Amino acid sequence: MNTQWSAFMQSRPASAVQPTADACVLNDLSHFGLLRVSGEDAEGFLQGQMTNDMREVTAGHSNLCGWCTAKGRMLASYRALRQGDDFLLQTPAGNMATSLKRLQMFVMRSKVTVTDASDELVRFGLTGNCVEALLQPHFTSLPDETNSVVEQNNLILIRLSGEVPRFEIIGPVDESISLWEALESGTTTGDSHYWALQNIRAGIPTIFPETAEAFVPQMTNMQLVDGVSFTKGCYTGQEVVARMHYLGKLKRRMYLAHISGDFEPKPGDALHAANSQSGQGAGKVVDAQAADGGFDLLVVIEVANAENEKITLGETGPALEIRNLPYEFTSESE
Known part of the structure; x- marks a missing residue:
């Protein structure tokens, strides 16, 4: 975890959140890691590795994808998104070492670099019926469909599926801290278990x-x-x-x-x-x-x-x- 973000999170008041329908919840998502895939061959490289069409991952759209063995068995699951010319792959932190090592093995002569970007960018989530009203003062527009993306002020905002509106924010630590502070007065703080429960109820599989x-x-x-x-x-x-x-x-x-x-x-x-x-x-x-x-x-x-x-x-x-x-x-x- 980014040391500045870690210190910031330790300074925030903790609260155990029960998953109620009317909860408005901020979630640190540092329990997910982030891979950066960069280079002029990045799209083609990932196209030959992932189950989904990486050509559809754009500045305005993210997707879920799996990474399989030759026998079609999933080694890991990811959320894929773009940051400029680079691809970002989010996965549980426990998958990071294997994903990084194995993906680098397949690079071979491709002009591709695969690195661990987990400390470069902060990830946090926002869940609840209140969240659109809370986010609107900070973004000129919000993503309107599941998996759609808006980027503004170096912050990437992704709309996710769920029982109630749910978003993830990815960005540099300073901008993330500023947004968290602006949002927290209208929310309570959740933990990794709360966020995982939202994925479960949304029917989103996670490979560990x-x-x-x-x-x-x-x-x-x-x-x-x-x-x-x-x-x-x-x-x-x-x-x-x-x-x-x-x-x-x-x-x-x-x-x-x-x-x-x-x-x-x-x-x-x-x-x-x-x-x-x-x-x-x-x-x-x-x-x-x-x-x-x-x-x-x-x-x-x-x-x-x-x-x-x-x-x-x-x-x-x-x-x-x-x-x-x-x-x-x-x-x-x-």
Whole structure:
């Protein structure tokens, strides 16, 4: 974390935020890392690595994308955006070392540089029905669609999906501190758990080291959240991803679920269904956060068992209550 930003955050009053519908919440997002991909071949390089079309990442649009092995299994998930001629890839901090090392291995003769920009730029989020009114005095216009971007005064503002309006701000430390101070009188401070819960309820998958290589993108609904392009051309793992899209029948996909009690699930935890015939088990936890006297989860489950069988955490853990995602499964994901 940027040392100036770290000192600033330590000086702010902390508050534990419960996820209520009317909360107006500021979130430090330093638990995410940031990769910078620069050079005249940057777009072409990333086009050959990521699941989404990097030509669509512009000054006005960001996207989600996955990075796969040759077998089509996701190593990491990112939010991709532009800063001038450079690309920025945001991912959980735990993915940074592997992402940086492996991406640099693939550069080869391309005119591309991949660096860790986590300390260069601050990231923080703003969630709640109040946020548009709070942001309007500081931006001449706000992004009007999910994944759209506005840049002003060196600050990048991204509209994200969610139950209520949600934005992320990325920028230099001085400008970020000034904006945070201007916003905090009308908000309360959240933590990384609160922000993760918003992603879970929005149905946005996050790949952690514990789940690296566990899922093909479609298993985590990446195609339903603008995270996969099926027309962009070749990239690592594309043949497997495309084959499942055009020829295969998706046997696993991601669901939103809830469990009661204090049995805390973790990314990568195994799920159990008595009638599962798969050698890979009934499914895995993608992410989970405390909510409503238990935990909300994103889980990848066998489609055949998800709605008709009792699914539990492990063989003896609590049962999952499947809830509705904020988007519908398409016919191609059946």
